[in-house]
Amino acid sequence: xxxxxxxxxxxxxxxxxxxxxxxxxxxxxxxxxxxxxxxxxxxxxxxxxxxxxxxxxxxxxxxxxxxxxxxxxxxxxxxxxxxxxxxxxxxxxxxxxxxxxxxxxxxxxxxxxxxxxxxxxxxxxxxxxxxxxxxxxxxxxxxxxxxxxxxxxxxxxxxxxxxxxxxxxxxxxxxxxxxxxxxxxxxxxxxxxxxxxxxxxxxxxxxxxxxxxxxxxxxxxxxxxxxxxxxxxxxxxxxxxxxxxxxxxxxxxxxxxxxxxxxxxxxxxxxxxxxxxxxxxxxxx
Amino acid sequence: xxxxxxxxxxxxxxxxxxxxxxxxxxxxxxxxxxxxxxxxxxxxxxxxxxxxxxxxxxxxxxxxxxxxxxxxxxxxxxxxxxxxxxxxxxxxxxxxxxxxxxxxxxxxxxxxxxxxxxxxxxxxxxxxxxxxxxxxxxxxxxxxxxxxxxxxxxxxxxxxxxxxxxxxxxxxxxxxxxxxxxxxxxxxxxxxxxxxxxxxxxxxxxxxxxxxxxxx
Numbered sequence: 001x002x003x004x005x006x007x008x009x010x011x012x013x014x015x016x017x018x019x020x021x022x023x024x025x026x027x028x029x030x031x032x033x034x035x036x037x038x039x040x041x042x043x044x045x046x047x048x049x050x051x052x053x054x055x056x057x058x059x060x061x062x063x064x065x066x067x068x069x070x071x072x073x074x075x076x077x078x079x080x081x082x083x084x085x086x087x088x089x090x091x092x093x094x095x096x097x098x099x100x101x102x103x104x105x106x107x108x109x110x111x112x113x114x115x116x117x118x119x120x121x122x123x124x125x126x127x128x129x130x131x132x133x134x135x136x137x138x139x140x141x142x143x144x145x146x147x148x149x150x151x152x153x154x155x156x157x158x159x160x161x162x163x164x165x166x167x168x169x170x171x172x173x174x175x176x177x178x179x180x181x182x183x184x185x186x187x188x189x190x191x192x193x194x195x196x197x198x199x200x201x202x203x204x205x206x207x208x209x210x211x212x213x214x215x216x217x218x219x220x221x222x223x224x225x226x227x228x229x230x231x232x233x234x235x236x237x238x239x240x241x242x243x244x245x246x247x248x249x250x251x252x253x254x255x256x257x258x259x260x261x262x263x264x265x266x267x268x269x270x271x272x273x274x275x276x277x278x279x280x281x282x283x284x285x
Numbered sequence: 286x287x288x289x290x291x292x293x294x295x296x297x298x299x300x301x302x303x304x305x306x307x308x309x310x311x312x313x314x315x316x317x318x319x320x321x322x323x324x325x326x327x328x329x330x331x332x333x334x335x336x337x338x339x340x341x342x343x344x345x346x347x348x349x350x351x352x353x354x355x356x357x358x359x360x361x362x363x364x365x366x367x368x369x370x371x372x373x374x375x376x377x378x379x380x381x382x383x384x385x386x387x388x389x390x391x392x393x394x395x396x397x398x399x400x401x402x403x404x405x406x407x408x409x410x411x412x413x414x415x416x417x418x419x420x421x422x423x424x425x426x427x428x429x430x431x432x433x434x435x436x437x438x439x440x441x442x443x444x445x446x447x448x449x450x451x452x453x454x455x456x457x458x459x460x461x462x463x464x465x466x467x468x469x470x471x472x473x474x475x476x477x478x479x480x481x482x483x484x485x486x487x488x489x490x491x492x493x494x495x496x497x498x499x500x501x
Contacts, residue, residue, distance in 0.1 A: 158477065166310070166321065
């Protein structure tokens, strides 16, 4: 194979960049002497982001009883780590505008990603002892490697999709990708996360959502995203039959402490929330 | 296909004449072979094997003789007509769009009859006609209505159907038993399926309908 996953990511490093507002917030958060006021100031300097942040903070998705009408209040009530996650979630779709492809529409791609984000957040709240906002971002980004592959290696990507269809949809996409090009979208996504120096939690979830046994640093969170990915497919296809989608790795239940009983409510909630979520997170597309 | 070295699949059953080049593969789940058909093709078998295809806006009729267990599947679409009128395609049998549909149905039914099938024993199931492109005309719906009309005219009852909606479908049909597995496919596959259907439609435009053609 001419390309490796890391070669691919190096190729596109000039075409996709992290959103400015995220980078600035991230820099502040990494600096122990920053205050919430500093972060609020950085956010306020981006008026369109401010508007969108307040809209998200006050949406039904976040179920708040009091209105959040100022940025400092948003930062205090939502939390600085979560503001960073939100900044990334709200702007990352725009980052990929420079990486078009003909194999999947951005609308379909981000809808699946959002469904996974919503399910990840829901499962994180249920599983407890992990950050639902970080899990939302992980779910949203889990398939970004696909966008890189579809843009850089469209012929092999198409071959992979045909392998799936020719197998009566029994060979999973990641396995077909390995057959067609020697690596899969989760590896590519992991490389991109490393290039972008994203938090290790995000990197682990992206890189190992199809091989959760290899998520050494954040096994629980990765397992949640793995389950959420399947839930997102069930929500999309409007089915509760496990035979209609890829199987969930049984180890994911052990690692997360959740059971199959979590599936149905998660599917229904994702279906209910997706319309609102698309408006809030993708409206700049 | 995860078979251990000692467990090779059996050789595929013989095909009926004319279908030798149809691609067949062993399916672990069903423990049988499955013949794949693409847009414009059809396949009939008298043996215990499946026929499968992927449907976007295209329609597929799965037909079998319930007594003999001989049957098969077609996969076709009515090409767009000149007029934008919704009912234009119903207007006359001269209309070239319906001729493609008629050929697709006739070829499938005639092949079953040629191999001993009887009209009164035919069981029909219909799949596809989804709406997976956001364009103006619902071509899937046209295909569904064509097939329903055709079957009604022929006096054939539709035993079951799974049509319309926004999902592409994978359909695997077993003529010996009539069993069907219909699986909705995720939107990741939409563009691939649309490309296949578009190539087929474009090929139709250049192909005259003459005589006994296997590909319409």
